[in-house]
Amino acid sequence: MKSNIMFLLVVILSLAMSLTVIGKTNITFMVWGNIFEIQAYQRMVDKFNQSQKDVFVNLQSTSWGAYFQTLQNRIAANNAPDVFVMDGAYFDNFAKEGVFYNLTNLMKDIDLSKYYFEPTACEYNGIFYGAPKDITIGGILYYNKNLFDKAGLTYPNWDWTWQDWLDAAKKLTNIDANKWGMYIPTYGEGGLYQIIWGAGGHILNSDRTQFTLTTPDTLKGLQFMYDVRYKYYVNPSESYMQGLSDPFMTGNFGTVLGLSSSIVGYKSLPFKWGIAPIPKGPAGRYMSINQLSYVVSAQSKNIKADWQFIEFLIGPEGQKIMAENGQAIPALKSVVPVYFDNFPQATGLLDILNKSNEDPSILRDIPFTLSWYEWENMLESTLEYAWTNTMNPEKAASMAQQSCQKILDRALKQ
Amino acid sequence: MRKSKLITLIAFVIILIGAIPMILPFVWMISTSFKSLSDTMVFPPDFFPKTLRWENYTELFNLVPIKDWFLNSIFLSVMNSIGVIISSSLVAFGFVALNFKFKDFLFTLLLVTMMIPFEAVMIPQYILFNFFGWINTLYPLWVPSFFGAAYMIFFVRQFFKTISTSYIDAAKVDGANYWQIFYKIFIPLSYPVLVTVGLLTFINTWNYFLGPLIYLNTPSKMTIVSGLSFLSGQALGYWNYIMAGSTLAILPVIVLFLIAQKSIISGIELQGGIK
Numbered sequence: 001m002k003s004n005i006m007f008l009l010v011v012i013l014s015l016a017m018s019l020t021v022i023g024k025t026n027i028t029f030m031v032w033g034n035i036f037e038i039q040a041y042q043r044m045v046d047k048f049n050q051s052q053k054d055v056f057v058n059l060q061s062t063s064w065g066a067y068f069q070t071l072q073n074r075i076a077a078n079n080a081p082d083v084f085v086m087d088g089a090y091f092d093n094f095a096k097e098g099v100f101y102n103l104t105n106l107m108k109d110i111d112l113s114k115y116y117f118e119p120t121a122c123e124y125n126g127i128f129y130g131a132p133k134d135i136t137i138g139g140i141l142y143y144n145k146n147l148f149d150k151a152g153l154t155y156p157n158w159d160w161t162w163q164d165w166l167d168a169a170k171k172l173t174n175i176d177a178n179k180w181g182m183y184i185p186t187y188g189e190g191g192l193y194q195i196i197w198g199a200g201g202h203i204l205n206s207d208r209t210q211f212t213l214t215t216p217d218t219l220k221g222l223q224f225m226y227d228v229r230y231k232y233y234v235n236p237s238e239s240y241m242q243g244l245s246d247p248f249m250t251g252n253f254g255t256v257l258g259l260s261s262s263i264v265g266y267k268s269l270p271f272k273w274g275i276a277p278i279p280k281g282p283a284g285r286y287m288s289i290n291q292l293s294y295v296v297s298a299q300s301k302n303i304k305a306d307w308q309f310i311e312f313l314i315g316p317e318g319q320k321i322m323a324e325n326g327q328a329i330p331a332l333k334s335v336v337p338v339y340f341d342n343f344p345q346a347t348g349l350l351d352i353l354n355k356s357n358e359d360p361s362i363l364r365d366i367p368f369t370l371s372w373y374e375w376e377n378m379l380e381s382t383l384e385y386a387w388t389n390t391m392n393p394e395k396a397a398s399m400a401q402q403s404c405q406k407i408l409d410r411a412l413k414q
Numbered sequence: 415m416r417k418s419k420l421i422t423l424i425a426f427v428i429i430l431i432g433a434i435p436m437i438l439p440f441v442w443m444i445s446t447s448f449k450s451l452s453d454t455m456v457f458p459p460d461f462f463p464k465t466l467r468w469e470n471y472t473e474l475f476n477l478v479p480i481k482d483w484f485l486n487s488i489f490l491s492v493m494n495s496i497g498v499i500i501s502s503s504l505v506a507f508g509f510v511a512l513n514f515k516f517k518d519f520l521f522t523l524l525l526v527t528m529m530i531p532f533e534a535v536m537i538p539q540y541i542l543f544n545f546f547g548w549i550n551t552l553y554p555l556w557v558p559s560f561f562g563a564a565y566m567i568f569f570v571r572q573f574f575k576t577i578s579t580s581y582i583d584a585a586k587v588d589g590a591n592y593w594q595i596f597y598k599i600f601i602p603l604s605y606p607v608l609v610t611v612g613l614l615t616f617i618n619t620w621n622y623f624l625g626p627l628i629y630l631n632t633p634s635k636m637t638i639v640s641g642l643s644f645l646s647g648q649a650l651g652y653w654n655y656i657m658a659g660s661t662l663a664i665l666p667v668i669v670l671f672l673i674a675q676k677s678i679i680s681g682i683e684l685q686g687g688i689k
Binding site for chain 2: 030032033034035037038060061062063064065066069070072073074076077078079178244245246247249250251252259261262264265268269270
């Protein structure tokens with residue numbers, strides 16, 4: 001008898017519990033990330049779910065390598081996640097295919113002046129599809145304090161020009177001891193774009209339809225990257241760099257241009273380091289700002305719940321969890337200092353962000369277009385001829401100009 | 415006598431030289447699994463770690479659900495092996511012992527499916543499994559094996575063809591039906607090949623990287639090989655942990671191979687006994 005009552009109770013209880021789950025609106029949220037990033041997302045989702053009576057978010061995660069394939073499969077199967085994270089590299093192509101829900105009306109309630117906001121990773125043809133998640137600053141100067149101290153040099157600062165940089169690099173380089181003064185990455189966001197900008201050049205014209213890789217100013221930038229390798233020998237050749245996944249971590253480089261996202265891996269380096277802005281070029285100082293965004297699928301049936309969740313993610317609470325976790329710099333300006341509590345060595349990066357609040361022109365958008373990832377690959381592989389000294393920069397640039405233009409023309413025509 | 419010893423010696427040296435490049439990546443993997451993260455980036459690389467960092471292994475267990483990953487890998491590998499052994503031996507038997515219309519055509523069709531790369535069928539397959547509601551479950555990764563695997567069918571069929579048809583005829587005279595012929599004559603005769611099929615399937619499934627990444631979207635549901643990809647992100651790979659995980663991941667396969675080597679040999683002996 002007793003067990004019967006118990007059984008009845010269990011049935012009623014489980015029914016009641018399932019009813020509350022049924023009563024909730026379930027939405028799916030897909031992200032990519034390593035295990036630490038996924039932990040941060042999980043914390044945000046848990047916090048949101050605790051605060052909600054009517055909405056329940058399911059976190060789904062893949063690794064970076066599988067993300068866009070999985071996303072495409074799911075869209076094809078009409079099973080797209082309701083909310084997901086988007087990268088600028090693929091943003092335009094996905095937007096053009098009609099993958100995203102139009103957020104323009106909903107975004108009106110968001111005060112974008114409170115955010116670091118890069119339109120090219122959130123807008124397409126003037127329509128808002130993405131809400132700002134986090135930022136990555138590209139072309140910042142990491143320097144190895146141990147090597148600077150040993151050479152008796154002062155650390156890089158805001159007054160540094162390319163010439164100062166080169167002078168220091170010459171003193172830091174000791175090829176026999178395998179020590180190098182600098183490394184300028186040859187991919188766009190890591191250093192190539194910023195050097196070209198500093199020389200006064202551009203990758204694309206202002207409406208992003210024509211490449212401008214062979215203009216004299218752009219060539220000036222490419223020539224600088226060539227000269228540090230084959231005229232001054234302060235930057236190793238690309239064939240030397242093969243297989244070096246992160247030169248700065250080796251401790252053999254005095255200065256390395258790179259992305260702000262690297263500091264996560266630099267936290268426990270066995271040497272002291274700091275961050276400075278990229279040295280001033282003949283035409284000024286420019287770094288890049290890149291952004292990830294939260295988007296809503298056009299296939300979603302619960303736009304209201306989706307937006308409620310996004311408002312939480314980009315609001316102070318969600319952004320703070322992300323900042324505390326230390327995996328990405330939040331896009332919400334007021335929360336940015338929280339992130340830097342994790343990285344006392346990276347105050348130089350906070351300075352850059354603070355300066356950019358006074359002078360936003362020092363941060364430029366990545367020139368994302370349709371098929372960006374395709375022409376970016378082409379750009380890197382054609383300019384590679386210059387970095388391995390099989391061609392002069394001028395010749396490599398004209399080759400890059402033709403090949404990249406072809407890709408862009410095809411993408412724009414379709 | 416002396417000559418053959420010399421030849422053995424030369425062969426031994428050649429094999430030894432050949433073994434070095436084969437074994438080097440494994441040594442590198444194990445060596446990296448004991449380094450700290452910053453030591454993995456040192457250039458020129460240190461072949462041996464400065465200090466043995468055993469914490470990589472203990473930390474790995476706290477970082478990721480590696481026990482779940484192992485259980486998933488074992489489950490999938492065992493299920494796939496069973497599935498492929500059953501389905502491919504049955505289908506191969508049909509192609510060898512039965513006579514039916516379009517037999518050769520169907521067999522050619524089967525071979526053609528081997529030429530289609532996975533990337534070409536990936537999205538239609540995903541749509542199908544999504545229709546079944548199997549996304550984020552292990553089903554898409556083992557159920558298909560019960561419906562045959564083209565290469566293994568081909569493999570088993572080639573072996574079945576070496577079995578004399580007089581066995582079939584003799585069994586028929588004795589009143590055996592096809593089912594009895596299958597499991598009383600063909601299966602015992604082909605132990606070694608079935609063990610090989612099972613072993614190959616086990617190892618293939620164990621090492622299968624892409625499938626789990628596509629069908630699963632919760633870290634704890636991953637397999638050991640695919641799960642390790644969660645240790646490498648867009649910007650940074652935790653190579654010391656990845657290598658520690660990889661070292662653990664290959665252990666079962668190596669052990670299995672050492673065990674199965676024996677059973678392949680005993681299977682061949684068995685076959686000799688029947689003859």
